[in-house]
Amino acid sequence: LDRVAARPGTKLTVKEIKVKMRDSPVLLVEDDPADFRLIQRAFESLGQDNKIIRLSNGDEVIAYLSGAEPYENRVAHPMPSLILLDIKLPRRSGFEVLKWLRGQPSGLSRLPVIVLTSSKHSVDINRAYDLGANSYLVKPDSNAQLELLTSHFRTYWIELNESPSLQGSPTT
Amino acid sequence: MTDRRALLEEIEQHSRDLDQSNAELESFAYSVSHDLRAPLRAISGFADALQQECSEQLDNRGIEYLNEIANATQRMNALVQDLLEYGRVGRVGISLVSTSLLSAIDAAKEQLGDIRGSLTVDVRVGLCVYANPEVLTQVILNLLANAFNFCKADSLPEIHVTSQVENGVVRLSVRDNGIGIAAEHQERIWNVFERLHGRESYGGTGIGLAIVKRAMTRMNGSSGVVSQLGEGSTFWIELPHAPGQNSR
Numbered sequence: 001l002d003r004v005a006a007r008p009g010t011k012l013t014v015k016e017i018k019v020k021m022r023d024s025p026v027l028l029v030e031d032d033p034a035d036f037r038l039i040q041r042a043f044e045s046l047g048q049d050n051k052i053i054r055l056s057n058g059d060e061v062i063a064y065l066s067g068a069e070p071y072e073n074r075v076a077h078p079m080p081s082l083i084l085l086d087i088k089l090p091r092r093s094g095f096e097v098l099k100w101l102r103g104q105p106s107g108l109s110r111l112p113v114i115v116l117t118s119s120k121h122s123v124d125i126n127r128a129y130d131l132g133a134n135s136y137l138v139k140p141d142s143n144a145q146l147e148l149l150t151s152h153f154r155t156y157w158i159e160l161n162e163s164p165s166l167q168g169s170p171t172t
Numbered sequence: 173m174t175d176r177r178a179l180l181e182e183i184e185q186h187s188r189d190l191d192q193s194n195a196e197l198e199s200f201a202y203s204v205s206h207d208l209r210a211p212l213r214a215i216s217g218f219a220d221a222l223q224q225e226c227s228e229q230l231d232n233r234g235i236e237y238l239n240e241i242a243n244a245t246q247r248m249n250a251l252v253q254d255l256l257e258y259g260r261v262g263r264v265g266i267s268l269v270s271t272s273l274l275s276a277i278d279a280a281k282e283q284l285g286d287i288r289g290s291l292t293v294d295v296r297v298g299l300c301v302y303a304n305p306e307v308l309t310q311v312i313l314n315l316l317a318n319a320f321n322f323c324k325a326d327s328l329p330e331i332h333v334t335s336q337v338e339n340g341v342v343r344l345s346v347r348d349n350g351i352g353i354a355a356e357h358q359e360r361i362w363n364v365f366e367r368l369h370g371r372e373s374y375g376g377t378g379i380g381l382a383i384v385k386r387a388m389t390r391m392n393g394s395s396g397v398v399s400q401l402g403e404g405s406t407f408w409i410e411l412p413h414a415p416g417q418n419s420r
Contacts, residue, residue: 034214041221118209141213141249143220 024081024163025051029061029097030116031089038143039084039116042150053080058092061085062100065108081163082112085133087124095131102132110164114157201259208252216245247377254379258364261307261387268391270414271303273335273344279305280312287320289329299335301342301411307387308411311395312344314380315407319348321376322405340413347406353399361397384409 030036036054043052055061061083064071071077083101087094094115102109114135115128128136137153140146219241227235274295281291301308316331323329332347353361364382388395388409399405 032210032214034217035210038214038217038221118213139213141209141216143217143224146217 025053025078026158027053027055027061027064027080027083029055029058029083029085029089029094031056031086035086035139038146039150042143042146043154045147046151046154053077057090058094058097061097062092065101065111079166080111082114082157084114084116087115087117087119087128095127098128098131098133105169107164107166107168107170109170111166112157112161112163114153197259201256209249212245212248212252216242216249219245251377251379254377254383257310258379258383258386261310261383261390266304266307266390268302268304270300270416271305271308273299273301273308273342276303276305276308276312277333279309280316283309283313284316284320287329289320289323289331291316291331291333293333295333295335295344298416299337299342300414300416301393302414303391303393303411307391311384311387311409312346314384315346315409318376318380318407319346319350319405322350323348324351337413341410342413343408343410345406345408347404349404352401352403352405353397354401358397358399362395 028036028039030039036056040052040054053064055064063069064077065079067074067077085094085097089097092100094117098113098115101111101113112134113132114137115133116137116139117124118139119125120138125136135157137149140149219238222230223235223238223242230238274293274297277293277295281293316333319331320329327349330349332345334345334347336343336345362381362385364379384395384407388411391411393409393411395407395409397405397407
């Protein structure tokens with residue numbers, strides 16, 4: 001696989017990937033407007049230049065990622081580089097979204113998902129990982145802690161982490 | 173035989189009822205932790221944002237009000253956390269293993285953070301008790317926090333932690349030089365939300381010692397206090413002695 005990926009013209013340089021990552025939006029799935037505003041504020045305080053797209057329920061996430069109405073236009077509604085997903089959501093829960101995503105027959109199933117929730121419940125943590133979450137973060141109680149979390153999040157997930165391609169089919 | 177079978181069935185039914193009741197409590201605690209803390213996070217988050225971004229537009233009174241909001245949300249957060257802990261120690265099946273007392277004290281000290289005053293620990297390395305390590309750490313943390321909290325206004329807290337082994341039982345004592353407790357109040361302090369003083373005089377949620385009592389009962393141990401008003405207090409816990417080990 002490495003040999004295929006390393007063929008000239010098929011592999012982006014690390015620099016190009018990082019530029020690409022920084023250009024891709026982060027999909028923040030959060031139903032609580034207050035939590036959303038505080039998370040957005042924490043990203044703003046970092047000078048975060050990634051666009052943050054907010055969706056507030058599970059059905060919207062599935063419609064957005066599938067490119068279903070009203071999200072058909074990929075220029076106006078670009079694919080995210082990763083999802084920050086709350087668990088307790090109206091309609092379809094975060095768990096249902098995760099299950100749907102990981103069950104996709106396309107490369108979409110690789111999209112990194114970071115759960116961001118207020119639940120420290122071990123049942124929720126285990127279920128999230130069982131369903132294929134890439135990380136599990138608990139919403140902090142203070143703005144200072146939230147700013148620290150978003151700062152670490154940016155360093156790891158946006159600057160260091162290599163993103164998968166969402167094209168093609170999953171390989172086993 | 174029929175009577176015996178009927179009794180067994182009755183016991184099994186009680187056991188099923190208890191499981192269901194525990195599951196309901198678990199779900200209640202889950203809702204409390206998730207739903208109650210979300211608005212709290214918003215209140216403290218936006219009060220903090222106001223302080224950071226809009227303090228120039230506020231006079232001293234406005235800033236004072238914001239501080240009150242921040243203090244109240246901190247208190248509420250501590251209350252929710254303590255109530256959850258109180259529920260947890262009473263509910264969750266606790267496994268008891270040979271646990272190093274010193275390791276639990278060290279873990280509690282670490283969670284206690286910076287302290288004002290002094291803390292000396294005189295406990296033998298390798299001394300072990302039958303306990304749940306996490307719950308024992310919580311118990312010791314609560315006792316230490318309590319000892320530092322109720323200090324005299326004119327002196328720094330001096331806390332001594334000692335241990336004693338007698339007849340297969342280990343007693344851990346936490347002695348302070350604080351305000352002490354009058355004999356008539358020494359039972360009440362172990363109840364949930366029981367406070368002997370106004371919140372402005374001494375901090376704390378009023379749940380810490382209730383957690384200690386409940387946790388000690390769950391670990392087949394006991395707890396108590398020896399104190400005189402104005403003369404400091406010695407809170408103690410007792411647990412079965414366990415064979416030593418290299419690490420917990």
